[in-house]
Amino acid sequence: MAIIAGIELRGLLERGGVVDMVDPQVQVQICGVDLTLRSIERFETAGAVDFDNREREVSKTEKNDFDAAGWASLEPGCYLITFNEAVSIPKDIAALARPRSSLLRSGATVETALWDPGYRGRSQSLLVVFNPAGLRVKRNARLIQLAFYRLSAISDKGYEGAYQNENL
Incomplete structure (x- = not known):
């Protein structure tokens, strides 16, 4: 797998790979796209995974x-965050995200x-605040960089899980 960058990344974005960006001039990076904070939620109940x-x-x-x-x-703890941007991943691509270094240097990660x-x-995604003094975060803050990877072959089928078309 190779990270999609440069002209190929711009082409993916022009075809609607990431929409609803706050400011594409700032968010589009060399090797991906910064996703920004739309909302924050606190966990109230336990979950169950089987x-x-x-x-x-x-x-x-x-x-x-x-x-x-x-x-x-x-305060220190875990929060569910929703991004402003919507993504549409083609069948020959997968994406992974990493937290921005400013977030890490503030004692938090995604x-x-x-x-x-x-x-x-x-x-x-899950925002985790480790810093004992907490974290202040502003609406539309750039929190992660989403990197796109070309697959070795086109996927036979696309994602069909419960989160397809979420929050659109």
Whole structure:
């Protein structure tokens, strides 16, 4: 697998690979696209994960509001975040994300899953605040860089899971 960059990355974006960017001039990087913060939710209940999803139970959450200036003050802990951008992954590509270094240097990180070929949606990830003093984060903050990888072959089928077209 190779990271898609340069002209090929711009072509993917022009075909709708990532839409609803706050500012493409700032967000499009050499090797990917920065995704920005749309909303934050606190976990309220336990979740349940099983083998075949028949007993899966996603944790209930409660919205964490931004103040009048657009800031949220977060205590140490885990938060469900939703990104502004929606992605549409072609069947010959998968995507992985890494936290931006400014977030890491502030004592926090974002945990993500693989963006499968054929996935379409406005993704969610896990923001983990390790810093004992907490973290202040502003609406539309750039939190992760999404990198696209060319697969060795086109996938026979695309993503068909429960999160297809999420948050659109």
